[in-house]
Amino acid sequence: MAFEGLTERLQKAISGLRRKGKVTDADLRETMREIRLALLEADVNFEVVKTFIKTVRDRAAGTNILEGLNPAQQIVKIVDEELTKMMGEEAVPLNKSPKVPTVIMMAGLQGAGKTTTVGKLALKLKNEQKARPLLIAADIYRPAAIDQLAKLGHDMEIPVFSMGTDVNPREIVKQGLAQAAENKNDYVFIDTAGRLQIDELLMDELADIKTIAQPDEILLVIDAMTGQNAVQTAQGFDQRLDVSGVVLTKLDGDTRGGAALSIRAVTGKPIKFVGQGEKMTDLDVFYPDRMSSRILGMGDxxxxxxxxxxxxxxxxxxxxxxxxxxxxxxxxxxxxxxxxxxxxxxxxxxxxxxxxxxxxxxxxxxxxxxxxxxxxxxxxxxxxxxxxxxxxxxxxxxxxxxxxxxxxxxxxxxxxxxxxxxxxxxxxxxxxxxxxxxxxxxxxxxxxxxxxxxxxxxxxxxxxxxxxxxxxxxxxxxxxxxxxxxxxxxx
CATH class of the missing domain: 1.10.260.30 (Signal recognition particle, SRP54 subunit, M-domain)
Known part of the structure; x- marks a missing residue:
């Protein structure tokens, strides 16, 4: 799990309070200092950490918690509530179109796991909602992406629309949407191109595809292992595309996990799903309250x-x-x-x-x-x-x-x-x-x-x-x- 280091540091900071019968202002300051260091080490955005610590400290000091019963437990409760708020408070479902099909455009940099996430999400909808999705292979610059999507579609028994690598992605999307309308597919996933980094050519193409497809959802796939770069990537894509949600991948990797805590607070965009494994079923809805419990070592x-x-x-x-x-x-x-x-x-x-x-x-x-x-x-x-x-x-x-x-x-x-x-x-x-x-x-x-x-x-x-x-x-x-x-x- 991505937050093991953070969990350990937070548990250590809070355990000091639990051993005390009474918590003083000095104890609170020391605990807040340890929590701040833990969050910064986990690669959480500095401004987010600053706001978080101030909010927790003000709430703890401003409601006479230090003078009440079980002050340590009440402070843990405040930390839990503020962590949950930082990550969005509630799970945010996929946008759904009143008309068929619901169009979901997937974007992200190369290596983030975008194509695999397309397959995982399509399979999730197929299994849980009996949906009939269509996958559109619009990444013509990485031939392996088309082959990968075709194989995933074959294994999951989900149709894939492809026109190879010699056709403009805009035309592929147009014809793919026409096929989806003809076959009455209820979901369409557009697997767009990625780059090693954001550039104008990529953004122009994605903006054109957005205009053509008029997607109900633009999901940005981000590798959680990229730390603060994940937040910068989210801001870059959001400025051009106005993304509607984020999918965090590789949350089970050797990462400090700060991206998950920072993205919602910095961009205002909800994390809708998290990928935590290699199996095609390893995609979960993101619940901020459950993630907070896990970060604080309280299980899930x-x-x-x-x-x-x-x-x-x-x-x-x-x-x-x-x-x-x-x-x-x-x-x-x-x-x-x-x-x-x-x-x-x-x-x-x-x-x-x-x-x-x-x-x-x-x-x-x-x-x-x-x-x-x-x-x-x-x-x-x-x-x-x-x-x-x-x-x-x-x-x-x-x-x-x-x-x-x-x-x-x-x-x-x-x-x-x-x-x-x-x-x-x-x-x-x-x-x-x-x-x-x-x-x-x-x-x-x-x-x-x-x-x-x-x-x-x-x-x-x-x-x-x-x-x-x-x-x-x-x-x-x-x-x-x-x-x-x-x-x-x-x-």
């Missing part, structure tokens, strides 16, 4: 829940919940859930969305090698059908056979089986309402909409298998929350 349960709802098979989840309740959950079910968790993305990223886990020391340097998960699967696949269905059959001699069959040490096999059995017991208790005091407290806080200071301390859950188990446990809670929500609606 709503996004985690949405990812689970999108990637988990509903029927399988219902069946597995019933098995957990009846304590008949077996290794076949475990493999199914493990596959679905893997589909949600890197495990370390999923865990960091859980409140209290973003800067957990146990996850500080966590980088789960996909091979480690495959080792777990290898152990399970070395079992007989009877052993998968009834783990109690796994006596020492059978475990030695599993070790030989999977090529893993016996101690690793023993640890994985032990963790599975403990997870199974925990799940059964959870499904039947028998929760530990720690877990009950965590569920209460979730119900009240508060943040969770940390995960419950479940003995014997260390190591990779334990992290998987804890992740699955939280997804099980997600399913329960969903059921409760449906039940309330029915009432």
């Amino acid at each position: 349960m709503l996004t985690l829940i949405e990812k689970a709802q999108r990637d988990f098979d509903e029927k399988q989840a219902e069946e597995q919940m019933q098995k957990m309740k009846e304590n008949t959950f077996d290794f076949n079910d475990f493999i199914e859930q493990l596959n679905q968790v893997q589909n949600m993305g890197p495990l370390e990223d999923i865990m960091k969305m859980i409140p209290g886990m973003a800067n957990n020391p146990a996850l500080k340097n966590m980088n789960v090698d996909p091979k480690d998960l495959e080792h777990i699967k290898a152990i399970v696949f070395s079992m007989t059908p009877a052993e998968r269905e009834n783990p109690d059959l796994l006596n020492p001699s059978r475990r030695r056979r599993l070790a030989a069959g999977s090529g893993r040490p016996v101690v690793e096999v023993n640890r994985m089986i032990k963790q599975f059995m403990e997870m199974k017991k925990m799940m059964s208790g959870l499904m039947n309402g028998k929760m530990s005091p720690q877990m009950q407290n965590m569920m209460n806080m979730m119900g009240q909409g508060g943040g969770m200071p940390g995960m419950p301390n479940i003995p014997g859950m260390g190591g990779l298998g334990g992290k998987v188990a804890n992740g699955l446990g939280n997804l099980a809670m997600k399913q329960m929350a969903r059921k409760l929500k449906k039940a309330k609606k029915r009432r």
Whole structure:
């Protein structure tokens, strides 16, 4: 995640306040200084930082917070609210035309991930709205762009309109729009040309395409790793095109993340989507409040829940919940859930969305090698059908056979089986309402909409298998929350 360094610095600044029973003016000044340095190091625009710090300090000092109860918590709340305001407060949806088609023009510099983002957004609309998009390949200067878009369209079963590299982009757009009208496509995406830097030829061409297409949305695709250059790029494109929104790509890269915090404040243009991965489904709506929670290390349960709802098979989840309740959950079910968790993305990223886990020391340097998960699967696949269905059959001699069959040490096999059995017991208790005091407290806080200071301390859950188990446990809670929500609606 792009904000790990910023999160660590902010957490450190705020933790000093939490250790104090009373917060003085000097404490507040020191905390504001640390927050200012953290934001500047994250490459946030200087003027934005200056305004932010002044606002937070004035709010904290001006409402007698320092004299009230839990001043540290109230200051954190103010920081959270102001970060959210800085990034736009609410998610901004795509503009939609009252007439068919809705035309979306994509712009950006070379290397920002514009063509891939065209594919991701078109696929998102196809999957979520049953839309019938058409992609127009109008970048004739980079032949690979046309080939790339054609391949993406073929893989996603989305039509691509192309006339090669010898036709003027303006003509390509005209004819592409005519085809979309004829075929009644409800969305049209225009993949325009990029440059290594902004120049007059590029801007003239984009301005002409805007005049021809009359787009309902002009999305500027920006590489989050470019730091302050991202803000300058946004200003340059906006001056000529009046962009309607921004898509930040590579937010999962090794970046300080300041672009995300600066763009809205400097340009006034909303960030509408963020790309955080290489898969075509790795494009998310940008929620300022959720991003603020993640930056402050408070997790992002709503996004985690949405990812689970999108990637988990509903029927399988219902069946597995019933098995957990009846304590008949077996290794076949475990493999199914493990596959679905893997589909949600890197495990370390999923865990960091859980409140209290973003800067957990146990996850500080966590980088789960996909091979480690495959080792777990290898152990399970070395079992007989009877052993998968009834783990109690796994006596020492059978475990030695599993070790030989999977090529893993016996101690690793023993640890994985032990963790599975403990997870199974925990799940059964959870499904039947028998929760530990720690877990009950965590569920209460979730119900009240508060943040969770940390995960419950479940003995014997260390190591990779334990992290998987804890992740699955939280997804099980997600399913329960969903059921409760449906039940309330029915009432």
